[in-house]
């Protein structure tokens with residue numbers, strides 16, 4: 290399969306890229322050249338291409354052209370960022386930044402790949418969302434709200450895409466041990482955290498499903514959560 294991964298420089302994206310690199314051709318999207326170099330060094334695979342999405346909103350035509358040439362079977366969105374503040378402390382700047390990372394960029398990229406899939410009359414979109422897209426949490430005004438919006442996008446794409454042979458699934462992980470946790474106002478105990486590789490396993494499972502089978506939503510919870 291040819292698989293595009295957005296957010297491949299992140300901890301979950303990188304775990305997914307590692308898990309898929311032995312079986313699939315990958316196009317990894319990045320915005321920071323230094324992080325791309327580290328990713329390339331760590332993956333050590335030959336079937337991997339990279340594409341910069343720096344200044345994304347100024348270059349939709351070149352993104353479309355790159356995606357079309359790659360001829361993807363699947364697109365995985367692992368882009369997102371953590372923004373946490375209490376209701377009364379959440380500023381419009383925080384809202385704007387979270388909107389961009391957790392909805393606008395994922396929407397923009399997924400819309401472009403959706404156009405490619407429409408032309409191909411096939412394709413599979415997998416969103417890495419969060420349990421914060423299913424439930425609100427304290428300090429989550431900016432984070433949960435746009436994860437809910439991303440779930441809305443996935444629901445619409447799931448129904449519209451079905452008419453054209455496009456599959457859409459979402460993975461909703463609980464709390465995963467990644468650098469994003471450094472931004473959280475309170476943390477669970479280390480022993481309770483999901484390893485990013487568990488999210489990668491879930492993605493692999495979805496990609497390997499028989500063509501007659503569908504898992505629309507996969508909720509990957511922490512079995513236990515205790516707090517420091």
Ligand SMILES: NC(=O)c1ccc[n+]([C@@H]2O[C@H](COP(=O)([O-])OP(=O)(O)OC[C@H]3O[C@@H](n4cnc5c(N)ncnc54)[C@H](OP(=O)(O)O)[C@@H]3O)[C@@H](O)[C@H]2O)c1
Pocket residue numbers: 295296297298299300301302319320321324367368369370371389390394417418419420461462463464465466467468469470
């Ligand atoms: N960690 C958790 O507990 C957890 C749980 C459930 C869901 N998730 C979700 O899983 C996804 C991956 O998270 P992670 O924990 O792996 O975090 P991470 O290590 O911080 O990775 C985030 C990725 O998103 C990219 N990104 C962030 N903001 C962006 C923007 N405005 N434009 C373009 N790219 C942007 C980052 O690029 P750079 O490397 O260039 O910064 C990076 O590749 C996110 O959507 C997150 O919300 C995380």
